[in-house]
Protein backbone atom coordinates (compact mmCIF):
# COMPACT_ATOMS: atom_id res chain seq x y z
CA UNK A 1 0.00 0.00 0.00
CA UNK A 2 2.59 2.55 -1.11
CA UNK A 3 0.25 4.77 -3.14
CA UNK A 4 -2.15 6.01 -0.54
CA UNK A 5 -4.78 8.27 -1.98
CA UNK A 6 -4.06 11.76 -0.52
CA UNK A 7 -7.77 12.36 -0.06
CA UNK A 8 -8.11 9.28 2.11
CA UNK A 9 -5.17 10.39 4.17
CA UNK A 10 -6.78 13.75 4.86
CA UNK A 11 -10.06 12.14 5.78
CA UNK A 12 -8.38 10.17 8.52
CA UNK A 13 -6.85 13.20 10.27
CA UNK A 14 -9.87 14.63 12.15
CA UNK A 15 -10.85 11.22 13.52
CA UNK A 16 -7.47 10.73 15.14
CA UNK A 17 -7.57 14.24 16.63
CA UNK A 18 -10.77 13.51 18.51
CA UNK A 19 -9.31 10.30 19.95
CA UNK A 20 -9.07 10.58 23.73
CA UNK A 21 -5.65 10.86 25.33
CA UNK A 22 -4.70 7.51 26.86
CA UNK A 23 -1.01 7.84 27.75
CA UNK A 24 -1.55 6.95 31.39
CA UNK A 25 -3.57 3.88 30.37
CA UNK A 26 -0.80 2.71 28.06
CA UNK A 27 1.86 3.02 30.75
CA UNK A 28 -0.39 1.41 33.38
CA UNK A 29 -1.10 -1.63 31.22
CA UNK A 30 2.58 -1.96 30.25
CA UNK A 31 3.51 -1.81 33.94
CA UNK A 32 1.13 -4.67 34.67
CA UNK A 33 2.77 -6.64 31.86
CA UNK A 34 6.20 -5.90 33.30
CA UNK A 35 5.05 -6.92 36.78
CA UNK A 36 3.83 -10.25 35.40
CA UNK A 37 7.08 -10.93 33.57
CA UNK A 38 9.31 -10.00 36.53
CA UNK A 39 7.29 -12.12 39.00
CA UNK A 40 7.33 -15.04 36.59
CA UNK A 41 11.12 -14.93 36.29
CA UNK A 42 11.58 -14.68 40.05
CA UNK A 43 9.71 -17.95 40.58
CA UNK A 44 11.39 -19.47 37.54
CA UNK A 45 14.76 -18.66 39.11
CA UNK A 46 13.57 -20.49 42.23
CA UNK A 47 12.68 -23.50 40.09
CA UNK A 48 16.08 -23.47 38.42
CA UNK A 49 17.88 -23.06 41.74
CA UNK A 50 16.14 -26.04 43.41
CA UNK B 51 -35.48 0.99 31.58
CA UNK B 52 -34.90 4.05 33.71
CA UNK B 53 -32.12 3.93 36.22
CA UNK B 54 -33.78 5.74 39.04
CA UNK B 55 -36.46 3.32 40.02
CA UNK B 56 -36.18 0.28 42.17
CA UNK B 57 -36.74 -3.16 40.71
CA UNK B 58 -40.38 -4.26 40.86
CA UNK B 59 -41.15 -5.81 44.19
CA UNK B 60 -41.56 -9.38 42.94
CA UNK B 61 -38.15 -9.45 41.26
CA UNK B 62 -36.64 -7.73 44.29
CA UNK B 63 -37.95 -10.47 46.53
CA UNK B 64 -36.43 -13.14 44.30
CA UNK B 65 -33.02 -11.48 44.25
CA UNK B 66 -33.09 -10.79 47.99
CA UNK B 67 -33.79 -14.47 48.71
CA UNK B 68 -30.50 -15.28 46.98
CA UNK B 69 -28.72 -12.51 48.90
CA UNK B 70 -29.89 -13.79 52.28
CA UNK B 71 -28.40 -17.22 51.57
CA UNK B 72 -25.19 -15.58 50.34
CA UNK B 73 -24.66 -13.46 53.46
CA UNK B 74 -25.54 -16.24 55.91
CA UNK B 75 -22.95 -18.33 54.04
CA UNK B 76 -20.41 -15.52 54.31
CA UNK B 77 -20.74 -15.51 58.08
CA UNK B 78 -20.58 -19.29 58.58
CA UNK B 79 -17.77 -19.78 56.07
CA UNK B 80 -15.77 -16.87 57.44
CA UNK B 81 -16.04 -18.21 60.98
CA UNK B 82 -14.69 -21.57 59.81
CA UNK B 83 -11.81 -19.81 58.08
CA UNK B 84 -10.92 -18.02 61.30
CA UNK B 85 -10.93 -21.31 63.23
CA UNK B 86 -8.66 -22.93 60.62
CA UNK B 87 -6.02 -20.23 60.83
CA UNK B 88 -6.09 -20.47 64.64
CA UNK B 89 -5.65 -24.26 64.56
CA UNK B 90 -2.82 -24.01 62.06
CA UNK B 91 -1.03 -21.46 64.20
CA UNK B 92 -0.69 -24.23 66.79
CA UNK B 93 -2.44 -22.19 69.47
CA UNK B 94 -5.92 -23.60 69.46
CA UNK B 95 -7.68 -26.96 69.63
CA UNK B 96 -11.21 -27.37 68.28
CA UNK B 97 -13.81 -28.16 70.99
CA UNK B 98 -16.52 -30.86 71.05
CA UNK B 99 -14.53 -33.28 68.92
CA UNK B 100 -15.03 -31.14 65.80
CA UNK B 101 -12.44 -32.12 63.21
CA UNK B 102 -10.14 -29.75 61.32
CA UNK B 103 -11.04 -31.32 57.98
CA UNK B 104 -14.70 -30.98 58.82
CA UNK B 105 -14.47 -27.20 59.21
CA UNK B 106 -12.16 -27.01 56.20
CA UNK B 107 -14.85 -28.75 54.13
CA UNK B 108 -17.52 -26.38 55.45
CA UNK B 109 -15.32 -23.38 54.65
CA UNK B 110 -14.62 -24.44 51.07
CA UNK B 111 -18.09 -25.67 50.19
CA UNK B 112 -20.02 -22.81 51.74
CA UNK B 113 -17.83 -19.98 50.44
CA UNK B 114 -16.56 -21.28 47.11
CA UNK B 115 -19.73 -23.08 46.04
CA UNK B 116 -22.72 -21.73 47.99
CA UNK B 117 -21.99 -18.03 48.64
CA UNK B 118 -20.71 -17.44 45.12
CA UNK B 119 -23.46 -19.33 43.29
CA UNK B 120 -26.31 -17.72 45.21
CA UNK B 121 -24.87 -14.20 44.99
CA UNK B 122 -24.11 -14.54 41.29
CA UNK B 123 -27.45 -16.01 40.26
CA UNK B 124 -29.31 -13.42 42.34
CA UNK B 125 -27.24 -10.52 40.98
CA UNK B 126 -27.68 -11.78 37.43
CA UNK B 127 -31.45 -11.98 37.86
CA UNK B 128 -31.44 -8.35 38.93
CA UNK B 129 -29.46 -7.40 35.80
CA UNK B 130 -31.77 -9.38 33.52
CA UNK B 131 -34.85 -7.95 35.16
CA UNK B 132 -33.45 -4.44 34.68
CA UNK B 133 -32.30 -4.83 31.07
CA UNK B 134 -34.61 -7.33 29.37
CA UNK B 135 -37.39 -7.84 31.92
CA UNK B 136 -38.87 -10.88 33.58
CA UNK B 137 -42.30 -12.42 33.07
CA UNK B 138 -44.30 -14.06 35.85
CA UNK B 139 -43.61 -17.47 34.37
CA UNK B 140 -39.88 -16.82 34.25
CA UNK B 141 -39.96 -15.65 37.85
CA UNK B 142 -41.74 -18.84 38.89
CA UNK B 143 -39.08 -20.98 37.28
CA UNK B 144 -36.38 -18.85 38.92
CA UNK B 145 -37.98 -19.51 42.30
CA UNK B 146 -38.17 -23.21 41.51
CA UNK B 147 -34.42 -23.24 40.78
CA UNK B 148 -33.75 -21.32 43.99
CA UNK B 149 -35.62 -23.80 46.19
CA UNK B 150 -33.87 -26.77 44.59
CA UNK B 151 -30.48 -25.14 45.14
CA UNK B 152 -31.36 -24.31 48.74
CA UNK B 153 -32.61 -27.82 49.44
CA UNK B 154 -29.38 -29.22 47.96
CA UNK B 155 -27.28 -26.84 50.02
CA UNK B 156 -29.01 -27.82 53.27
CA UNK B 157 -28.67 -31.52 52.45
CA UNK B 158 -24.94 -31.20 51.82
CA UNK B 159 -24.38 -28.89 54.80
CA UNK B 160 -26.12 -31.24 57.24
CA UNK B 161 -24.01 -34.16 55.98
CA UNK B 162 -20.81 -32.20 56.54
CA UNK B 163 -21.91 -30.96 59.97
CA UNK B 164 -22.67 -34.52 61.06
CA UNK B 165 -19.06 -35.36 60.25
CA UNK B 166 -20.03 -37.65 57.38
CA UNK B 167 -18.24 -35.76 54.61
CA UNK B 168 -14.68 -34.80 55.53
CA UNK B 169 -13.70 -34.75 51.89
CA UNK B 170 -12.95 -31.02 51.33
CA UNK B 171 -14.66 -29.02 48.63
CA UNK B 172 -12.84 -30.85 45.82
CA UNK B 173 -14.16 -34.22 47.19
CA UNK B 174 -11.32 -36.14 45.53
CA UNK B 175 -11.86 -39.89 45.26
CA UNK B 176 -11.09 -42.28 46.88
CA UNK B 177 -12.12 -40.23 49.93
CA UNK B 178 -15.76 -41.11 50.34
CA UNK B 179 -18.55 -39.03 51.86
CA UNK B 180 -22.03 -40.16 52.85
CA UNK B 181 -24.19 -40.21 49.64
CA UNK B 182 -26.31 -37.20 50.67
CA UNK B 183 -23.20 -35.01 50.32
CA UNK B 184 -23.08 -35.73 46.59
CA UNK B 185 -26.84 -35.76 46.13
CA UNK B 186 -27.06 -32.30 47.69
CA UNK B 187 -24.31 -31.00 45.42
CA UNK B 188 -26.04 -32.45 42.37
CA UNK B 189 -29.24 -30.64 43.40
CA UNK B 190 -27.38 -27.33 43.70
CA UNK B 191 -26.09 -27.80 40.15
CA UNK B 192 -29.49 -28.86 38.77
CA UNK B 193 -31.17 -25.89 40.47
CA UNK B 194 -28.59 -23.57 38.93
CA UNK B 195 -29.38 -25.01 35.48
CA UNK B 196 -32.97 -23.87 35.92
CA UNK B 197 -31.48 -20.40 36.52
CA UNK B 198 -29.43 -20.76 33.32
CA UNK B 199 -32.38 -21.65 31.16
CA UNK B 200 -34.51 -18.93 32.72
CA UNK B 201 -31.86 -16.37 31.74
CA UNK B 202 -31.57 -17.82 28.23
CA UNK B 203 -35.35 -17.61 27.87
CA UNK B 204 -35.41 -14.00 29.11
CA UNK B 205 -32.96 -12.86 26.43
CA UNK B 206 -34.68 -14.98 23.77
CA UNK B 207 -38.05 -13.38 24.48
CA UNK B 208 -36.49 -9.91 24.41
CA UNK B 209 -34.74 -10.62 21.12
CA UNK B 210 -38.01 -11.75 19.57
CA UNK B 211 -39.68 -8.52 20.63
CA UNK B 212 -36.73 -6.38 19.49
CA UNK B 213 -35.85 -7.92 16.15
CA UNK B 214 -32.52 -6.84 14.65
CA UNK B 215 -31.39 -4.98 17.76
CA UNK B 216 -28.28 -5.95 19.64
CA UNK B 217 -28.99 -7.31 23.09
CA UNK B 218 -28.32 -5.07 26.10
CA UNK B 219 -24.66 -5.44 27.14
CA UNK B 220 -25.37 -6.77 30.64
CA UNK B 221 -27.91 -9.29 29.39
CA UNK B 222 -25.34 -10.48 26.84
CA UNK B 223 -22.77 -10.87 29.62
CA UNK B 224 -25.17 -12.78 31.88
CA UNK B 225 -25.99 -15.21 29.09
CA UNK B 226 -22.28 -15.75 28.34
CA UNK B 227 -21.63 -16.50 32.01
CA UNK B 228 -24.56 -18.89 32.25
CA UNK B 229 -23.46 -20.67 29.05
CA UNK B 230 -20.01 -21.04 30.59
CA UNK B 231 -21.56 -22.38 33.79
CA UNK B 232 -23.87 -24.81 32.03
CA UNK B 233 -21.12 -26.27 29.82
CA UNK B 234 -18.69 -26.50 32.74
CA UNK B 235 -21.09 -28.05 35.24
CA UNK B 236 -21.86 -30.87 32.80
CA UNK B 237 -18.47 -32.26 33.85
CA UNK B 238 -19.01 -32.12 37.58
CA UNK B 239 -22.57 -33.39 37.20
CA UNK B 240 -21.26 -36.33 35.17
CA UNK B 241 -18.72 -37.36 37.79
CA UNK B 242 -21.11 -36.83 40.73
CA UNK B 243 -24.13 -38.57 39.18
CA UNK B 244 -22.41 -41.34 37.20
CA UNK B 245 -19.39 -42.04 39.42
CA UNK B 246 -19.67 -40.75 43.00
CA UNK B 247 -23.33 -41.40 43.83
CA UNK B 248 -23.42 -45.07 42.70
CA UNK B 249 -20.01 -45.67 44.34
CA UNK B 250 -20.94 -44.06 47.65
CA UNK B 251 -24.24 -45.97 47.69
CA UNK B 252 -22.29 -49.21 47.28
CA UNK B 253 -23.89 -49.99 43.90
CA UNK B 254 -20.41 -50.26 42.37
CA UNK B 255 -17.25 -51.34 44.18
CA UNK B 256 -14.65 -49.06 42.65
CA UNK B 257 -14.21 -45.64 41.11
CA UNK B 258 -11.90 -44.44 38.32
CA UNK B 259 -9.99 -41.83 40.34
CA UNK B 260 -8.20 -40.13 37.45
CA UNK B 261 -11.40 -39.80 35.44
CA UNK B 262 -13.23 -38.29 38.40
CA UNK B 263 -10.46 -35.76 38.99
CA UNK B 264 -10.33 -34.88 35.31
CA UNK B 265 -14.08 -34.28 35.18
CA UNK B 266 -13.81 -32.23 38.38
CA UNK B 267 -11.14 -29.92 36.93
CA UNK B 268 -12.96 -29.69 33.63
CA UNK B 269 -15.44 -27.85 35.87
CA UNK B 270 -13.03 -26.44 38.45
CA UNK B 271 -11.23 -23.93 36.29
CA UNK B 272 -14.26 -22.39 34.53
CA UNK B 273 -15.79 -22.22 38.02
CA UNK B 274 -13.23 -19.50 38.70
CA UNK B 275 -14.45 -17.59 35.65
CA UNK B 276 -18.05 -18.07 36.68
CA UNK B 277 -17.07 -16.14 39.84
CA UNK B 278 -15.02 -13.57 38.00
CA UNK B 279 -17.33 -12.66 35.10
CA UNK B 280 -20.06 -11.11 37.30
CA UNK B 281 -17.31 -8.95 38.82
CA UNK B 282 -16.31 -7.98 35.28
CA UNK B 283 -19.96 -7.12 34.52
CA UNK B 284 -19.79 -4.58 37.33
CA UNK B 285 -16.40 -3.29 36.19
CA UNK B 286 -17.36 -2.88 32.54
CA UNK B 287 -20.95 -1.74 32.74
CA UNK B 288 -21.67 -0.35 36.23
CA UNK B 289 -18.51 1.28 37.60
CA UNK B 290 -18.30 3.75 34.64
CA UNK B 291 -21.68 5.10 35.74
CA UNK B 292 -20.61 5.35 39.37
CA UNK B 293 -17.52 7.37 38.49
CA UNK B 294 -19.50 9.66 36.17
CA UNK B 295 -18.11 8.24 32.95
CA UNK B 296 -19.13 6.03 30.07
CA UNK B 297 -18.36 2.48 28.91
CA UNK B 298 -15.14 2.67 26.89
CA UNK B 299 -16.24 0.20 24.23
CA UNK B 300 -19.27 -2.06 24.01
CA UNK B 301 -17.58 -4.26 21.38
CA UNK B 302 -14.42 -4.72 23.40
CA UNK B 303 -16.44 -5.76 26.46
CA UNK B 304 -18.40 -8.32 24.44
CA UNK B 305 -15.27 -9.63 22.75
CA UNK B 306 -13.55 -10.12 26.12
CA UNK B 307 -16.53 -12.11 27.41
CA UNK B 308 -16.59 -14.29 24.29
CA UNK B 309 -12.87 -15.03 24.70
CA UNK B 310 -13.43 -15.95 28.36
CA UNK B 311 -16.15 -18.37 27.29
CA UNK B 312 -13.88 -20.00 24.72
CA UNK B 313 -10.66 -20.20 26.72
CA UNK B 314 -11.70 -20.92 30.28
CA UNK B 315 -13.03 -24.46 29.76
CA UNK B 316 -10.53 -26.53 27.71
CA UNK B 317 -7.79 -25.89 30.30
CA UNK B 318 -8.49 -28.03 33.40
CA UNK B 319 -5.24 -29.99 33.05
CA UNK B 320 -3.29 -27.05 34.46
CA UNK B 321 -4.66 -28.23 37.81
CA UNK B 322 -3.40 -31.74 37.09
CA UNK B 323 0.12 -31.04 35.89
CA UNK B 324 1.65 -33.40 38.46
CA UNK B 325 -0.94 -36.09 37.77
CA UNK B 326 0.37 -39.34 36.30
CA UNK B 327 -1.72 -40.92 33.57
CA UNK B 328 -2.25 -37.86 31.39
CA UNK B 329 -0.06 -37.55 28.30
CA UNK B 330 2.32 -34.56 28.67
CA UNK B 331 1.45 -33.43 25.15
CA UNK B 332 -2.16 -32.75 26.20
CA UNK B 333 -1.00 -31.04 29.36
CA UNK B 334 1.14 -28.81 27.15
CA UNK B 335 -1.76 -28.03 24.80
CA UNK B 336 -4.04 -27.13 27.70
CA UNK B 337 -1.37 -24.92 29.26
CA UNK B 338 -1.08 -23.03 25.96
CA UNK B 339 -4.87 -22.62 25.87
CA UNK B 340 -4.76 -21.43 29.50
CA UNK B 341 -2.39 -18.65 28.53
CA UNK B 342 -4.87 -17.42 25.92
CA UNK B 343 -6.93 -16.10 28.83
CA UNK B 344 -4.25 -13.46 29.34
CA UNK B 345 -5.59 -11.69 26.22
CA UNK B 346 -9.10 -10.87 27.48
CA UNK B 347 -7.66 -10.18 30.94
CA UNK B 348 -5.34 -7.49 29.62
CA UNK B 349 -8.14 -6.20 27.35
CA UNK B 350 -10.14 -5.74 30.54
CA UNK B 351 -7.27 -3.96 32.30
CA UNK B 352 -6.85 -1.66 29.30
CA UNK B 353 -10.56 -0.95 29.11
CA UNK B 354 -10.81 -0.11 32.80
CA UNK B 355 -7.81 2.20 32.81
CA UNK B 356 -9.12 3.89 29.67
CA UNK B 357 -12.51 4.51 31.32
CA UNK B 358 -10.76 5.97 34.37
CA UNK B 359 -8.38 8.14 32.35
CA UNK B 360 -11.04 9.52 30.00
CA UNK B 361 -13.38 10.27 32.90
CA UNK B 362 -10.63 11.91 34.97
CA UNK B 363 -9.45 14.05 32.05
CA UNK B 364 -13.04 15.13 31.29
CA UNK B 365 -13.28 16.35 34.85
CA UNK B 366 -10.23 18.54 34.17
CA UNK B 367 -7.45 16.52 35.74
CA UNK B 368 -4.29 16.56 33.62
CA UNK B 369 -0.84 15.01 33.70
CA UNK B 370 0.23 11.44 33.09
CA UNK B 371 -1.60 10.06 36.14
CA UNK B 372 -3.43 13.16 37.36
CA UNK B 373 -6.74 11.61 36.30
CA UNK B 374 -6.48 9.20 39.22
CA UNK B 375 -7.51 12.16 41.40
CA UNK B 376 -10.72 12.45 39.41
CA UNK B 377 -11.97 9.09 40.71
CA UNK B 378 -14.51 8.98 43.57
CA UNK B 379 -12.28 7.26 46.13
CA UNK B 380 -14.67 8.21 48.94
CA UNK B 381 -17.59 6.38 47.31
CA UNK B 382 -17.56 2.80 48.55
CA UNK B 383 -19.47 1.64 45.45
CA UNK B 384 -16.29 2.52 43.56
CA UNK B 385 -13.64 2.06 46.24
CA UNK B 386 -14.36 -1.59 47.15
CA UNK B 387 -14.35 -2.94 43.57
CA UNK B 388 -11.37 -0.74 42.69
CA UNK B 389 -9.34 -2.33 45.50
CA UNK B 390 -10.53 -5.66 44.13
CA UNK B 391 -9.20 -4.72 40.70
CA UNK B 392 -5.82 -3.73 42.08
CA UNK B 393 -5.57 -7.07 43.87
CA UNK B 394 -6.22 -8.81 40.59
CA UNK B 395 -2.76 -7.77 39.38
CA UNK B 396 -0.86 -10.06 41.82
CA UNK B 397 -3.73 -12.56 41.70
CA UNK B 398 -3.59 -12.97 37.93
CA UNK B 399 0.19 -13.04 37.97
CA UNK B 400 0.10 -15.87 40.50
CA UNK B 401 -2.29 -17.72 38.23
CA UNK B 402 0.13 -17.52 35.31
CA UNK B 403 2.88 -18.89 37.57
CA UNK B 404 0.65 -21.75 38.77
CA UNK B 405 -0.22 -22.75 35.23
CA UNK B 406 3.38 -22.75 33.99
CA UNK B 407 4.48 -26.37 34.03
CA UNK B 408 7.89 -25.92 35.68
CA UNK B 409 6.77 -23.40 38.27
CA UNK B 410 3.83 -25.61 39.11
CA UNK B 411 6.41 -28.06 40.49
CA UNK B 412 7.54 -25.30 42.87
CA UNK B 413 4.08 -24.40 44.19
CA UNK B 414 1.92 -27.50 43.63
CA UNK B 415 -0.09 -28.46 46.74
CA UNK B 416 1.69 -25.80 48.78
CA UNK B 417 -0.17 -23.10 50.66
CA UNK B 418 0.92 -20.66 47.92
CA UNK B 419 -2.10 -21.98 45.97
CA UNK B 420 -4.40 -21.19 48.90
CA UNK B 421 -2.87 -17.71 49.03
CA UNK B 422 -3.52 -17.38 45.30
CA UNK B 423 -7.22 -18.08 45.34
CA UNK B 424 -7.75 -15.97 48.42
CA UNK B 425 -6.60 -13.11 46.19
CA UNK B 426 -8.74 -14.05 43.19
CA UNK B 427 -12.04 -15.14 44.69
CA UNK B 428 -11.34 -14.04 48.27
CA UNK B 429 -10.45 -10.47 47.39
CA UNK B 430 -11.01 -9.43 43.77
CA UNK B 431 -14.35 -11.17 43.42
CA UNK B 432 -15.69 -10.73 46.93
CA UNK B 433 -14.74 -7.04 47.24
CA UNK B 434 -16.51 -6.43 43.92
CA UNK B 435 -19.54 -8.34 45.22
CA UNK B 436 -19.47 -6.21 48.39
CA UNK B 437 -19.17 -3.13 46.15
CA UNK B 438 -22.28 -4.29 44.26
CA UNK B 439 -24.16 -4.96 47.52
CA UNK B 440 -23.81 -1.33 48.68
CA UNK B 441 -26.22 -0.18 45.96
CA UNK B 442 -28.02 -3.41 45.03
CA UNK B 443 -29.33 -4.31 48.49
CA UNK B 444 -30.83 -0.87 49.29
CA UNK B 445 -32.26 -0.62 45.79
CA UNK B 446 -33.96 -3.99 46.33
CA UNK B 447 -35.25 -3.19 49.83
CA UNK B 448 -36.38 0.34 48.90
CA UNK B 449 -33.85 1.99 51.16
CA UNK B 450 -30.86 4.36 50.85
CA UNK B 451 -27.13 3.86 51.20
CA UNK B 452 -26.41 6.35 53.99
CA UNK B 453 -23.15 8.24 54.34
CA UNK B 454 -22.53 6.43 57.62
CA UNK B 455 -22.73 3.06 55.88
CA UNK B 456 -20.61 4.41 53.05
CA UNK B 457 -17.87 5.28 55.56
CA UNK B 458 -18.24 1.94 57.32
CA UNK B 459 -17.94 0.25 53.94
CA UNK B 460 -14.69 2.07 53.24
CA UNK B 461 -13.39 0.95 56.64
CA UNK B 462 -14.53 -2.60 55.82
CA UNK B 463 -12.60 -2.49 52.55
CA UNK B 464 -9.44 -1.27 54.32
CA UNK B 465 -9.79 -3.94 57.03
CA UNK B 466 -10.13 -6.56 54.28
CA UNK B 467 -7.10 -5.20 52.43
CA UNK B 468 -4.91 -5.28 55.54
CA UNK B 469 -6.10 -8.72 56.67
CA UNK B 470 -5.76 -10.28 53.25
CA UNK B 471 -2.36 -8.74 52.55
CA UNK B 472 -1.06 -10.30 55.77
CA UNK B 473 -2.80 -13.65 55.36
CA UNK B 474 -2.37 -14.20 51.64
CA UNK B 475 1.11 -12.68 51.61
CA UNK B 476 2.34 -15.08 54.29
CA UNK B 477 0.63 -17.98 52.52
CA UNK B 478 2.50 -17.13 49.33
CA UNK B 479 5.87 -16.93 51.08
CA UNK B 480 5.34 -20.06 53.19
CA UNK B 481 4.27 -21.89 50.04
CA UNK B 482 7.50 -20.98 48.30
CA UNK B 483 9.27 -22.38 51.38
CA UNK B 484 7.41 -25.65 50.84
CA UNK B 485 4.58 -25.44 53.41
CA UNK B 486 1.74 -27.76 52.36
CA UNK B 487 -1.83 -26.58 51.93
CA UNK B 488 -4.87 -28.15 53.57
CA UNK B 489 -3.03 -30.08 56.30
CA UNK B 490 -3.89 -29.46 59.93
CA UNK B 491 -1.29 -28.26 62.43
CA UNK B 492 1.80 -30.41 62.63
CA UNK B 493 5.46 -29.97 63.46
CA UNK B 494 6.24 -32.78 61.02
CA UNK B 495 8.30 -34.68 63.61
CA UNK B 496 10.33 -31.60 64.45
CA UNK B 497 11.95 -31.34 61.01
CA UNK B 498 13.91 -28.16 60.46
CA UNK B 499 12.10 -27.12 57.30
CA UNK B 500 8.71 -27.13 59.08
CA UNK B 501 10.10 -24.80 61.73
CA UNK B 502 10.57 -22.17 59.00
CA UNK B 503 6.82 -22.11 58.39
CA UNK B 504 5.47 -21.51 61.86
CA UNK B 505 5.94 -17.73 61.95
CA UNK B 506 4.03 -17.48 58.66
CA UNK B 507 1.27 -19.66 60.11
CA UNK B 508 0.97 -17.26 63.03
CA UNK B 509 0.83 -14.38 60.54
CA UNK B 510 -2.00 -16.21 58.76
CA UNK B 511 -3.92 -16.37 62.04
CA UNK B 512 -3.39 -12.63 62.54
CA UNK B 513 -4.57 -11.92 58.99
CA UNK B 514 -7.47 -14.36 59.38
CA UNK B 515 -8.60 -12.65 62.57
CA UNK B 516 -8.54 -9.23 60.88
CA UNK B 517 -10.52 -10.67 57.98
CA UNK B 518 -13.10 -12.04 60.39
CA UNK B 519 -13.57 -8.51 61.76
CA UNK B 520 -14.16 -7.51 58.14
CA UNK B 521 -16.82 -10.21 57.83
CA UNK B 522 -18.60 -9.06 60.99
CA UNK B 523 -18.60 -5.49 59.62
CA UNK B 524 -20.00 -6.66 56.28
CA UNK B 525 -22.72 -8.76 57.89
CA UNK B 526 -23.68 -5.75 60.03
CA UNK B 527 -23.80 -3.54 56.92
CA UNK B 528 -25.98 -6.11 55.16
CA UNK B 529 -28.41 -6.33 58.09
CA UNK B 530 -28.55 -2.53 58.31
CA UNK B 531 -29.24 -2.13 54.60
CA UNK B 532 -31.97 -4.77 54.69
CA UNK B 533 -33.88 -3.73 57.78
CA UNK B 534 -32.71 -0.41 59.19
CA UNK B 535 -31.55 2.06 56.52
CA UNK B 536 -33.91 4.99 55.78
CA UNK B 537 -36.51 4.38 53.08
CA UNK B 538 -35.83 5.87 49.68
CA UNK B 539 -34.78 5.19 46.13
CA UNK B 540 -31.20 4.00 45.60
CA UNK B 541 -29.82 4.27 42.09
CA UNK B 542 -29.30 1.06 40.11
CA UNK B 543 -26.28 2.32 38.17
CA UNK B 544 -26.22 1.22 34.53
CA UNK B 545 -23.57 2.93 32.40
CA UNK B 546 -24.01 4.13 28.82
CA UNK B 547 -21.54 3.51 26.03
CA UNK B 548 -19.14 6.35 25.14
CA UNK B 549 -20.03 8.35 22.04
CA UNK B 550 -16.42 7.81 20.88
CA UNK B 551 -16.88 4.04 20.75
CA UNK B 552 -17.34 2.36 17.39
CA UNK B 553 -20.75 0.76 16.78
CA UNK B 554 -20.91 -2.86 17.88
CA UNK B 555 -20.66 -5.26 14.92
CA UNK B 556 -23.50 -7.76 14.79
CA UNK B 557 -21.22 -10.79 14.41
CA UNK B 558 -20.41 -10.47 18.11
CA UNK B 559 -23.89 -11.83 18.70
CA UNK B 560 -23.49 -14.86 16.52
CA UNK B 561 -24.23 -17.31 19.35
CA UNK B 562 -24.00 -20.40 17.16
CA UNK B 563 -20.48 -19.44 16.11
CA UNK B 564 -19.17 -18.78 19.64
CA UNK B 565 -20.82 -21.85 21.16
CA UNK B 566 -19.54 -23.89 18.21
CA UNK B 567 -15.94 -22.76 18.69
CA UNK B 568 -16.22 -23.33 22.45
CA UNK B 569 -17.42 -26.90 21.98
CA UNK B 570 -14.83 -27.56 19.26
CA UNK B 571 -12.03 -26.40 21.58
CA UNK B 572 -13.34 -28.59 24.41
CA UNK B 573 -13.58 -31.64 22.15
CA UNK B 574 -10.10 -30.96 20.81
CA UNK B 575 -8.52 -30.57 24.25
CA UNK B 576 -10.31 -33.44 26.01
CA UNK B 577 -11.42 -36.19 23.62
CA UNK B 578 -8.15 -38.05 23.12
CA UNK B 579 -6.84 -37.75 26.70
CA UNK B 580 -10.20 -38.84 28.17
CA UNK B 581 -10.36 -41.90 25.90
CA UNK B 582 -6.81 -42.62 26.99
CA UNK B 583 -7.75 -42.26 30.67
CA UNK B 584 -10.72 -44.59 30.33
CA UNK B 585 -8.81 -47.23 28.34
CA UNK B 586 -5.55 -47.29 30.26
CA UNK B 587 -6.58 -46.64 33.82
CA UNK B 588 -5.27 -48.78 36.65
CA UNK B 589 -7.93 -50.74 38.56
CA UNK B 590 -10.48 -48.46 40.24
CA UNK B 591 -10.36 -47.70 43.93
CA UNK B 592 -12.67 -48.91 46.70
CA UNK B 593 -14.00 -46.14 48.97
CA UNK B 594 -12.10 -44.83 51.99
CA UNK B 595 -14.46 -43.53 54.66
CA UNK B 596 -13.74 -40.66 56.99
CA UNK B 597 -10.02 -41.38 57.12
CA UNK B 598 -9.24 -37.76 57.85
CA UNK B 599 -10.78 -36.14 60.90
Ligand SMILES: [Cu+2]
Pocket residue numbers: 270271274320321
Ligand atom coordinates in the same frame (compact mmCIF):
# COMPACT_ATOMS: atom_id res chain seq x y z
CU1 LIG C 1 -7.32 -22.94 36.86
